[in-house]
């Protein structure tokens with residue numbers, strides 16, 4: 001007889017014979033098969049589901065307990081519309097009453113509105129309950145189950161300090177007494193109420209919304225499949241790094257707005273005496289980096305071979321139009337680097353101008369990539385576009401010495417020359433200029449690289465002030481590619497964090513560079529082997545491995561304020 005061919009009547013008949021007998025081995029198989037089938041049938045009838053041995057219900061029929069199984073009761077009441085009689089039997093009485101009802105012959109007789117399957121179900125529970133009581137424990141359990149149960153019980157007893165795990169615990173609620181102390185270590189009851197009421201006000205306040213808002217960068221740079229230049233060099237560090245810096249900057253703004261954000265991830269209106277911790281899990285504010293890939297190459301152009309595609313000005317415009325049509329063209333920063341095409345660069349300028357109109361506080365960070373050490377490595381016709389169109393709309397620029405000289409038409413032979421060049425660059429537009437590398441001699445010796453920075457500020461009274469710094473970092477005897485892009489991205493991040501402190505922003509930025517470069521060169525030497533110069537693939541920046549240094553760089557170089 002297959003299970004499918006068992007009719008309900010047969011099931012009832014089979015089980016009916018069991019009613020007056022104890023469960024025996026000979027009927028065991030038939031009963032179990034019938035029971036499973038009956039259960040499935042019952043489910044289908046009552047719920048319209050095609051439920052196959054739903055585990056909670058299986059448990060209720062195979063593991064009987066001294067009192068009603070809470071899970072099975074919940075299954076009946078929560079998951080399908082059991083009849084009033086079933087509910088009454090299962091839930092309508094206290095534990096003792098339920099046990100009594102289940103153990104009594106009345107169940108079948110008094111609830112005449114039960115359909116045959118429901119009755120069968122209740123009778124089975126009743127049978128098991130009787131058997132359980134007679135047997136003094138679980139029925140038909142495998143040794144493994146008994147072992148598992150006793151281990152789990154022991155575990156719970158260890159965790160919760162013993163006690164009877166089979167009975168419902170008693171709870172005693174006593175009124176909390178809030179100790180008054182000065183200064184208060186715990187918030188007072190009134191304060192907690194005030195805090196809760198305040199939460200909804202804070203959530204809708206503009207300061208909170210501003211604090212919770214993301215900081216979004218549009219980065220228009222190269223993409224490479226292999227290695228780290230352009231967007232590959234800038235995106236990961238920005239996304240990673242800024243989660244910390246943004247949090248701090250925004251926490252400061254929140255505090256200024258009279259709000260405090262506590263360490264637990266809860267937003268609290270605190271009394272002024274209460275300590276504020278880090279933002280914790282409450283707000284996560286990494287830079288959102290939207291990348292437009294100006295080229296997609298297999299690798300950077302310092303390798304023996306490279307292949308790929310170049311984005312045209314029109315294609316750039318199409319991408320930007322798409323963003324604009326969705327009205328998601330609100331950016332806090334634009335970051336650009338290596339470009340070889342004049343019309344593309346002009347399109348970038350148009351986009352920056354339009355984005356600045358949408359957000360007058362937008363900061364454009366530009367690495368005016370033209371060449372190095374006296375020679376240009378982009379087409380000559382890019383130079384006038386940078387000089388006349390790009391630099392004037394830029395807020396932060398990161399030229400090397402050659403690029404700074406080219407843009408201003410003035411040579412740098414001394415630190416004084418460098419300061420004058422930076423002033424000329426300020427006059428062209430940008431408030432922040434960092435000359436990333438120079439041939440100027442270092443006071444620390446010829447194994448150090450000298451860089452200079454200058455930042456203009458407008459004082460509250462409208463007058464201008466300029467901070468200028470010199471920074472010297474150990475020179476590494478190798479050519480790295482992608483360092484200019486990483487540098488610009490990190491300067492963006494750290495000037496965001498320290499908008500009026502170029503010294504600090506430079507110390508952080510140059511320290512990140514130092515850590516990444518040191519890790520890269522050690523690894524490259526290891527790969528190349530003793531006495532051999534590392535190849536371009538071996539010199540790819542160790543970006544992911546430098547995550548911790550990018551997030552929180554140990555300061556390895558102090559910037560000197562020079563005027």
Ligand SMILES: Nc1ncnc2c1ncn2[C@@H]1O[C@H](COP(=O)(O)OP(=O)(O)O)[C@@H](O)[C@H]1O
Pocket residue numbers: 367372398399400436437449451473474475476477478479480482483484485487510513514517
């Ligand atoms: N060989 C090197 N040794 C030490 N630092 C370097 C070296 N090359 C690059 N850097 C770091 O990277 C930064 C950017 O340098 P670079 O890539 O030469 O800029 P750019 O591409 O603008 O010419 C430098 O300011 C310096 O911190």
Ligand SMILES: Cc1ncc(COP(=O)(O)O)c(C=O)c1O
Pocket residue numbers: 222223224229230295297299300301302337338369480481482483484485486
């Ligand atoms: C495709 C590509 N993008 C960007 C760069 C810029 O690299 P860096 O950051 O060293 O100026 C290069 C340098 O070769 C490159 O090949």
